[in-house]
Amino acid sequence: xxxxxxxxxxxxxxxxxxxxxxxxxxxxxxxxxxxxDLTIARGEVVVVIGPSGSGKSTLCRTINRLETTDSGxxxxxxxxxxxxxxxxxxxxxxVGMVFQSFNLFAHKTVLENVTLGQVKVRRKDRKAAEATAxxxxxxxxxxxxxxxxxxxxSGGQQQRVAIxxxxxxxxxxxxxxxPTSALDPEMxxxxxxxxxxxxxDGMTMVVVTHEMxxxxxAANRVVFxxxxxxxxxxxxxxxxxxxxxxxxxxxxxxILHH
Amino acid sequence: xxxxxxxxxxxxxxxxxxxxLTVLSALLALVLGTLVAAFRVSPVPALRAFGTAWVTLLRxxxxxxxxxxxxxxxxxxxxxxxxxxxxxVLALGCYTSAFxxxxxxxxINTVPVGQAEAARSIGMTFGQTLVQIVLPxxxxxxxxxIGSLLIALAKNTAIASGFNVTxxxxxQKTLNAASGYNIYVIFLWIxxxxxxxxxxxxxxxxxxxxxxxxAR
Numbered sequence: 171x172x173x174x175x176x177x178x179x180x181x182x183x184x185x186x187x188x189x190x191x192x193x194x195x196x197x198x199x200x201x202x203x204x205x206x207d208l209t210i211a212r213g214e215v216v217v218v219i220g221p222s223g224s225g226k227s228t229l230c231r232t233i234n235r236l237e238t239t240d241s242g243x244x245x246x247x248x249x250x251x252x253x254x255x256x257x258x259x260x261x262x263x264x265v266g267m268v269f270q271s272f273n274l275f276a277h278k279t280v281l282e283n284v285t286l287g288q289v290k291v292r293r294k295d296r297k298a299a300e301a302t303a304x305x306x307x308x309x310x311x312x313x314x315x316x317x318x319x320x321x322x323x324s325g326g327q328q329q330r331v332a333i334x335x336x337x338x339x340x341x342x343x344x345x346x347x348x349p350t351s352a353l354d355p356e357m358x359x360x361x362x363x364x365x366x367x368x369x370x371d372g373m374t375m376v377v378v379t380h381e382m383x384x385x386x387x388a389a390n391r392v393v394f395x396x397x398x399x400x401x402x403x404x405x406x407x408x409x410x411x412x413x414x415x416x417x418x419x420x421x422x423x424x425i426l427h428h
Numbered sequence: 429x430x431x432x433x434x435x436x437x438x439x440x441x442x443x444x445x446x447x448x449l450t451v452l453s454a455l456l457a458l459v460l461g462t463l464v465a466a467f468r469v470s471p472v473p474a475l476r477a478f479g480t481a482w483v484t485l486l487r488x489x490x491x492x493x494x495x496x497x498x499x500x501x502x503x504x505x506x507x508x509x510x511x512x513x514x515x516x517v518l519a520l521g522c523y524t525s526a527f528x529x530x531x532x533x534x535x536i537n538t539v540p541v542g543q544a545e546a547a548r549s550i551g552m553t554f555g556q557t558l559v560q561i562v563l564p565x566x567x568x569x570x571x572x573x574i575g576s577l578l579i580a581l582a583k584n585t586a587i588a589s590g591f592n593v594t595x596x597x598x599x600q601k602t603l604n605a606a607s608g609y610n611i612y613v614i615f616l617w618i619x620x621x622x623x624x625x626x627x628x629x630x631x632x633x634x635x636x637x638x639x640x641x642x643a644r
Contacts, residue, residue, distance in 0.1 A: 236545055254471065256553060263551025273546035277564050287550035290560060332546075339550050 187212045187343055187374050188233060193242035195228060202228050204398040206242070210343070215375045217385040217406070220395035221421055226378045227270075229395065230347045233376065234265040247342055263291050266336030266344040270351050272328040274320035274335070280307065281316040284335045292339065299338075306334040310364045326357030330364055343374040350381055382425065386410060394418045431609040432617050435599075442599035443621050449516060449585040449595055450625060454578050456521025461528025466558055468533055479529070486526035491587055495519045499591050516588040524581045531573040535566030568640050575633030579626045596621050 188210040195203040202225040210216050218226045231237040233244060235251055235258060244251040246265060252258040275283050284303035288294040294302075307313045310330040312323070320328055329349055336344060346365065350358045362384050369375060369388040379385065385392055385406050392409040394402040396417045402409065410426075413419045432439060467479035486494070498519040499512065510518075539562050547557040589597030596618050603614050 234549055236549065259548070259551045259553045261551075262549055265549070267546075267549035269542060269546065269549075271540075271542055273540075273542035275543060275546065275561055277561075277568075286560065287552070290556055291551040335546075335550065 185212045186210070187214075187247055188376070189243075189245045190229075190233070191243045191245075193229075193232060193244060194240045195225075195232065195237065196240055202398050203232065203239070206400060208393065208400065210374060210376060212342075212374055213372045214390045215369045215373075215377065215388055216391050216393055217389035218376065218378045218393045218395060219380070219382070219385060219421075220401075224395040225398040226395045227347050230345050230376060230378045233343075233345055234262050234267055236267070259291070263287070263339050264342045266339060266341035268329070268332050268336055268344065268346045268349045270348040272320070272325070272332045272352070274328055274332055276320055279317055279319055280312065280323070280331050283320065283331060284338045287335065287339050302338055303334070306337050307331070309337075310334045311360070324357060325353045326360045329353065329357075329361045333361075333364055333368075337368075343376065344368065346375065346377040346379065348378050348380070350379065380425075382410070394421070396421070431603065431613050435603060438599055438602065439617065439621070441594055442596045442618075443624075445513075445593065445595035445598075446582070446585050446621070447625060449513070449520065449588060449593065450578075450582045450629075452517045453520035453524060453581055453585070456517060457524035457528050457577075457581065458574075460521060460525035461532060462563070464525060464529040465532040465536065466555075468529065469536055469558070471554060483526045483529055486523055487530070489523070491519070491523055491584055492590070494523050495587055495591050512588075512592040516585075516591060516593045520581060520584060520588070523584075524577060527577045527580075528574060531570045531577060532563075532566060534573070535568070535570030536562055538569045539565045568637075571633055571637050571640065575630060578629050578633075582625050582629060583622060 186209045188208075190206050190208040193203055193206040194201070204225075206229060208216075208229075218229060220226050228237055232239050233246070235244075246261060249261065252261060274280075275286065278286065281300065281303055284306060285296070285299045288299035288302060289296055292299075304313060304316060307316055310333055312327050312330050312334070315323055315327060315331070320331070323331065333344075333349075349365070350361050353361065358381070362381060365375070365377070365384065366388050377384070377389070389406045392402075392404055392406050393400055394404075394409065394413075394415070394417075402413065402415045402418050404414070409418070410422065413422055464479045464482050467475040468483070470476060470479075489497075495516070499515050502510070502515065502518075543561050543565065544557050547561040552560065585595055586597040588595055589601060600614055600618050603609060604611060
């Protein structure tokens with residue numbers, strides 16, 4: 171299936187923030203990640219696309235070890251990812267994560283959702299944490315909803331709160347695991363706009379998505395995955411206009427023409 | 429119908445004994461039950477094994493046997509100086525904790541896994557995730573069964589009368605043995621005492637349920 175060895179048009183920058191080296195993972199008999207090598211530079215926006223079941227969500231989740239790996243190494247800002255325990259918790263605080271299903275804390279208000287990590291993990295003073303939370307909520311456009319519970323918000327609003335919650339930890343890198351896949355069509359844009367703003371502000375981002383428009387406009391690099399492997403890596407304009415692998419050509423022809 | 433007024437002091441003492449036994453055993457059971465539930469979902473295999481053993485042992489031992497083990501076994505093992513009341517609290521509390529643990533664990537299992545993942549992803553430790561995120565949400569679904577368990581506990585305290593503890597059961601035994609009152613009337617008054625206690629527990633739990641029912 172490796173019709174071409176992985177094509178890299180973008181040389182990994184010197185300032186590598188996230189480095190995956192020969193990462194392998196199995197779900198039972200299924201080899202979901204096969205020898206994944208991926209380097210993400212500081213400030214880079216990497217969009218991971220591919221057919222469902224290709225391992226892209228799993229890849230995203232291994233970066234903060236919500237999924238364990240079988241072999242290979244993952245380093246974040248020069249530090250290898252710890253196995254478990256307090257060390258791992260500390261490192262996770264530096265890696266923001268946004269989920270497909272938002273996962274806002276259902277029993278806490280929007281403001282508490284964004285404050286909790288700062289107070290409990292970063293040991294910030296509650297006043298300062300609330301001030302940070304309110305300014306972040308304003309930044310993602312849900313400042314007026316601060317006292318509400320997550321269930322009282324629309325999907326798009328909830329996802330923007332989830333982005334604010336991750337940003338409140340002042341992360342080095344943000345992971346987005348299909349952040350718009352559970353949203354109604356008219357709410358997708360409000361979330362993408364927040365993400366685009368974040369990209370322009372220089373945040374390092376790994377985004378698993380089916381939003382090709384976002385990949386075109388915001389990504390520095392597109393990583394195309396299929397069957398547990400990275401098949402192709404390229405700049406978005408190159409990837410979308412001139413994909414090299416047959417697998418990517420096939421994928422793009424299916425999603426772009428209808 | 430003057431068995432109550434004739435023996436009011438004895439009834440009062442028995443009633444207070446049952447209430448004290450219920451409240452203290454309930455507190456012990458809630459604390460131990462929560463702790464053991466945390467053990468049972470913890471990532472540490474040794475703690476999980478301990479939790480499973482605790483539940484299996486205590487849940488499957490008849491309460492009377494547990495009372496015997498505690499009141500006869502523990503002093504024989506060198507635990508001297510505990511009076512029968514505190515030994516009864518220990519037996520009832522440990523016994524009920526096994527059931528509380530399982531009620532809580534069923535609640536924990538209803539909390540979507542994404543909640544814990546989100547907590548871990550912002551750097552919370554296992555303990556913080558459990559205390560801040562999972563248990564408060566698990567409590568909502570566990571409250572009705574825990575209410576039932578505490579009502580069962582209130583009635584189980586009657587067994588303590590067989591082990592020299594003053595409570596409602598011992599009132600009944602004393603009065604039956606004593607002085608020719610109508611045995612059904614004695615039972616009726618004792619039943620009313622239990623109803624007061626159990627209705628109070630269910631009322632408290634209904635309040636708690638309403639308080640915790642936040643908009644989802």
